[in-house]
Amino acid sequence: MLPLQSATLAPPVAIEAVHAKGKKSMMSAIEAEAAHQQRVALGALGLLGLGAITSPLIGLAGLPLLGYNYIYLMRKMRAAYQKKSKLAVVLFDTLSVSFTLFLGYFFITSVLFTVLFTTSRLVAKTEREAQTDFSRIFGELSETVWLLKDGVEIEVSLSSLQAQDMIVVNAGDMIPVDGYVAAGEGMVDQHLLTGEAQPIEKKPGDPVLTSTLLVSGRLQVIVEKQGAETLTGQIAKTLEHAATFKHKVQSRGDAIVEKGALRTMLASAVALPLIGVSHAIALSYSGFGYQMRTSAPLTVLNYLRIASRNGIFVKDGRAFDVLHHVDTVVFDKTGTLTEEVPHIERVIACNGFSEAQVLQYAASAEQRQKHPIAQAICRHAQQQGIELLEMVNTDYAIGHGLRVELRDAEQTQHSIMIGSERFIRNAGTVIPEALEALQAEAGDKGYSIVYVASANSVLLGALELRPTLRPQAHDAIKALHALGIKLYIISGDQEKPTRHLADTLGIDDYFAETLPADKAKHVERLQNEGRKVCFIGDGINDSVALQKADVSVSLHGAATIAQDTADVVLMTPDLLHLPYLIKMSAELQKRMNNSELMNTASGIACVSGILVFGMGIGGAIALYAGGLLVNISGAMLPLLEHPDKRKQ
Numbered sequence: 126m127l128p129l130q131s132a133t134l135a136p137p138v139a140i141e142a143v144h145a146k147g148k149k150s151m152m153s154a155i156e157a158e159a160a161h162q163q164r165v166a167l168g169a170l171g172l173l174g175l176g177a178i179t180s181p182l183i184g185l186a187g188l189p190l191l192g193y194n195y196i197y198l199m200r201k202m203r204a205a206y207q208k209k210s211k212l213a214v215v216l217f218d219t220l221s222v223s224f225t226l227f228l229g230y231f232f233i234t235s236v237l238f239t240v241l242f243t244t245s246r247l248v249a250k251t252e253r254e255a256q257t258d259f260s261r262i263f264g265e266l267s268e269t270v271w272l273l274k275d276g277v278e279i280e281v282s283l284s285s286l287q288a289q290d291m292i293v294v295n296a297g298d299m300i301p302v303d304g305y306v307a308a309g310e311g312m313v314d315q316h317l318l319t320g321e322a323q324p325i326e327k328k329p330g331d332p333v334l335t336s337t338l339l340v341s342g343r344l345q346v347i348v349e350k351q352g353a354e355t356l357t358g359q360i361a362k363t364l365e366h367a368a369t370f371k372h373k374v375q376s377r378g379d380a381i382v383e384k385g386a387l388r389t390m391l392a393s394a395v396a397l398p399l400i401g402v403s404h405a406i407a408l409s410y411s412g413f414g415y416q417m418r419t420s421a422p423l424t425v426l427n428y429l430r431i432a433s434r435n436g437i438f439v440k441d442g443r444a445f446d447v448l449h450h451v452d453t454v455v456f457d458k459t460g461t462l463t464e465e466v467p468h469i470e471r472v473i474a475c476n477g478f479s480e481a482q483v484l485q486y487a488a489s490a491e492q493r494q495k496h497p498i499a500q501a502i503c504r505h506a507q508q509q510g511i512e513l514l515e516m517v518n519t520d521y522a523i524g525h526g527l528r529v530e531l532r533d534a535e536q537t538q539h540s541i542m543i544g545s546e547r548f549i550r551n552a553g554t555v556i557p558e559a560l561e562a563l564q565a566e567a568g569d570k571g572y573s574i575v576y577v578a579s580a581n582s583v584l585l586g587a588l589e590l591r592p593t594l595r596p597q598a599h600d601a602i603k604a605l606h607a608l609g610i611k612l613y614i615i616s617g618d619q620e621k622p623t624r625h626l627a628d629t630l631g632i633d634d635y636f637a638e639t640l641p642a643d644k645a646k647h648v649e650r651l652q653n654e655g656r657k658v659c660f661i662g663d664g665i666n667d668s669v670a671l672q673k674a675d676v677s678v679s680l681h682g683a684a685t686i687a688q689d690t691a692d693v694v695l696m697t698p699d700l701l702h703l704p705y706l707i708k709m710s711a712e713l714q715k716r717m718n719n720s721e722l723m724n725t726a727s728g729i730a731c732v733s734g735i736l737v738f739g740m741g742i743g744g745a746i747a748l749y750a751g752g753l754l755v756n757i758s759g760a761m762l763p764l765l766e767h768p769d770k771r772k773q
Contacts, residue, residue, distance in 0.1 A: 156249035162197055163242035165190050170235040177232060188231065194238045195226055221409045225742060228406070233743050240750045244419045244757060251426045270301050273345060290348045296341050303350040306331050311342020403742060404735055410745035411731035416756045420720045423760035428713050431767040436696040437706055444692040447676050448710035450657045454605055454703070455648060457662035457670075458616035458626065461680065463592040464698070466497045467573065469505040474586040475557065481511065483586035487577050489514040490529040490543045498575060501590055514539070528580070540580030549576040554584050563589070571622025592626070601700035602630050608704060611656075615639050615647055615670075644670035661703070678703065709767075716763070720756055727752030 152160070169190035176184020202219050226234045270286065271278045271293040278293055283301050286292070291307055294300050300313070310328045314337060327333060333346055397405040425445070432439050439445065456462050472480040488506030491499035492513055506513065517530040517538065526544015533539065542552055546564055550556065556564075556576070564574050573590040605612060614635040616623045623637035636647050644662075648670050651658050660667070660674035671677035671690040679691035680698050695702050731748050734740035740748075 153249055153253045156246060156253055159242050159246035159249050162194060163239065163246050166194050166235060166238035166242050169194065170232075170239050173232045173235050184231070187235065191226065191231060191234055191238070194242075195222070198222060198238075198241075221406065224402075224406045224409075225746075228402070230742055233746055236750065237746055240753060244753065247757065248419060248422055248426075251423055251430075254430065271295075286348050288348055288350070292346050292348060294339050294344045294346055296339055296343065298339055299335075300333050300337050300339060300344075300346065301335060302333075302346065302348045303335050304333055304346045304348045306333060306344050307347045308345040309343045311344050312340045314338040314340050400735070404739070407735050407740060407742045407745040408732065410742070410749045411728040411735075416724045416727065416749075416753045417720055419753060420756035420760045421717065423757060424713065424716055424720065424763070427760060427763050428709060431709065431763060432706065434767075435702065435705065436699065437702050438694040438696055439706075440692055440694060444676050445710050445713055447657065448659070448707050449714055451610065451659045451676060451707060453611050453613065453651055453656040454659045454661065455613045455615055455651070455670075455674070456632070457644070457660075457667050458614050458618065458623065459592075460663040461595075461661045461700075462598050462614065462626065462630065463594055466500045466504070466593060467590040468501055468593045470572070470589045470591045472586060472588050473560065473563070475560075475584045478585045480586070481509070483577050483588070484509060485511050485514065486531070486539070486541050486585060487543055487575065487588055489516065489531050490519075490527055490541050490577075492516060493519070494527075498573065498590060502575070502588065541585075542578045542580060543575060546574065546576060549578050549584070552578065553582040554578045555582075556584060560584075560587055563587075568619075569621040570625045571618055594630070595698060595700055597699050597701045598630060601703060602632060604701065604704035605707075606631070608707060610707075613647075613651075615644055617641070641667075642669070645673040648673045659703075712763070716759060720759060723752065723756055723759070 169187040172187030172190070173184045176182070176187065199219070222234070222237070225237065268283055269280050270283050272281045272286070273279075273291045273293050286302065292302065294311075296311065306327050306329050308329055310326065313325050313327050313333060327342075327344060333344070335350075394405075400408075428445065429439055459465070469484075472484050474480045474483050484502075484506050488503045488511060491502050493516065494500075514531040514533050517532050519530075520528040526542060526548035529541050529543070531539045531541060542549060542554075546556065554576070560574070560576075566572075567574050567589060571592060575588045575590065577585045577587065579585060602612060611634070612632045614623060614627050614632050616626075616635065616637055617639055618637060620637040623635045626632075627635045639647065644667060648658050648660055652673075652675070657675045659676040659678060660670050661678045661680075662668075662671055663680045667679075668690045671679065676693070677691045678693045678695065680695050693706065727748065731740075731745050734744060734748065
């Protein structure tokens with residue numbers, strides 16, 4: 126019935142509240158303001174109620190409190206009027222509250238104010254908790270760190286750190302800064318920021334990022350950036366900005382309220398000479414759709430919280446309105462269905478060498494390289510317990526291979542070549558027919574063959590690398606098919622490997638040999654066929670297609686422009702988030718429709734009670750408050766139906 130805060134997150138101004146256990150929580154300025162007005166309204170309600178059953182003098186003490194609430198509301202309404210937003214609603218609210226108060230319905234007004242400020246506080250609290258949930262996507266940092274100064278570890282506040290300070294991070298701690306390792310070794314879990322499934326070994330000289338977890342070891346880290354300047358800080362700014370969107374579903378509630386205000390004012394004006402002032406004012410509390418002013422933002426915010434708790438960052442709330450209409454999902458092949466780093470399927474040894482020797486030479490040659498194939502080879506060698514040889518010298522042949530000098534424990538040097546078939550052949554190495562057949566088969570399926578040879582052109586063997594499917598890819602495809610969605614792969618690869626991947630995963634169709642500029646054209650063609658398209662990509666060359674799609678999804682750790690363009694970012698590379706999100710979208714729409722029906726039913730009941738049974742202002746406000754309570758309960762229910770998995 127009265128103006129409530131919209132579903133935008135509260136500004137960063139905050140007030141500290143200390144709980145009994147000594148832990149501090151931050152109450153937003155809007156929440157603190159609503160809490161203060163709520164206490165004043167409760168005070169007025171208590172005094173007026175007590176005065177009604179004892180002495181009227183006690184009730185009179187509540188009138189200044191009512192006046193305090195009323196003045197506050199009038200200021201808020203004047204501010205809304207100056208912004209020229211929802212003028213009909215502002216005028217209607219002003220008249221209905223003023224008439225109720227000045228006609229002497231003091232106790233009823235105190236009930237109304239109590240309901241208003243309680244729901245306002247609930248909205249503000251939910252907004253604050255939603256912001257907290259968004260921030261927790263990246264983990265929580267300690268407020269203090271261990272600063273290493275003159276060989277002594279000193280506990281200092283995180284905010285006091287300066288560039289080039291050296292801190293100590295122990296196993297189990299979140300790394301609180303962007304920087305690089307000065308001393309020590311350890312395994313760092315950085316999947317929240319980079320999407321890498323396995324912990325990464327860090328040694329002196331390696332970079333580290335804020336909000337990554339040191340799983341084992343101990344590191345001394347030189348500070349380069351901290352706070353808002355870090356990668357996580359920049360993402361947090363994006364989160365804060367994106368979370369202030371005006372959701373279309375909420376706007377739908379506002380539109381219903383605006384229309385309802387005009388209609389209700391007109392009905393009250395027409396009814397005034399027929400049923401009297403008291404009943405005309407009562408009629409104003411029928412408020413068709415008014416309860417959606419609270420239930421709509423609460424519902425939206427709670428679904429955003431549920432998504433963030435599950436590692437899904439919905440940057441643009443309009444995605445919730447479209448997702449349940451999606452009937453086509455287009456996956457960019459590399460980085461979405463498959464991980465960036467492939468895996469070694471098998472090692473083939475030739476000319477008397479063992480598979481272990483081939484893997485040792487290959488991993489030793491690639492140990493300082495950072496590209497995905499090198500990572501796959503070195504990871505496989507580590508899993509096999511292969512000890513690497515010392516690298517003496519490296520000569521690059523860009524795009525084709527490496528020539529390296531390695532030295533074993535006996536100080537014997539080995540000259541090794543590793544690279545593509547073309548690189549090895551150009552060096553005069555003979556490739557046996559069996560490997561040529563394997564190369565042809567691999568090309569058809571999108572696999573890679575890396576050859577290892579000695580400097581005198583003797584082939585030692587080869588390694589077959591295959592794309593690593595994301596662990597949840599098969600289950601996600603099945604879940605999407607169960608929702609009746611048609612699936613496509615879009616890829617720059619040749620037709621045969623793209624078709625092989627589509628067949629392997631059970632995907633309906635594909636677009637192969639697609640140039641980056643043509644990805645958006647394929648999306649547009651599907652839309653022209655009447656389809657609602659969700660595009661999932663992670664590369665710079667996906668940005669136009671992401672923008673063109675009805676809903677766009679990217680993975681955290683993808684190219685910055687892809688994350689910036691996408692409506693939804695999966696903070697962990699779990700493709701099962703997508704069918705879950707689509708189901709949530711349908712659930713949200715159903716809940717909003719039910720809320721609208723409940724609002725209409727409440728309005729009809731109020732009008733019927735007044736015109737048929739002569740119900741007065743007290744009954745109308747009670748019916749309004751009861752309907753509001755039911756709608757708020759419905760808005761909060763999703764938090765119970767979708768429990769926080771982090772606490773399980």
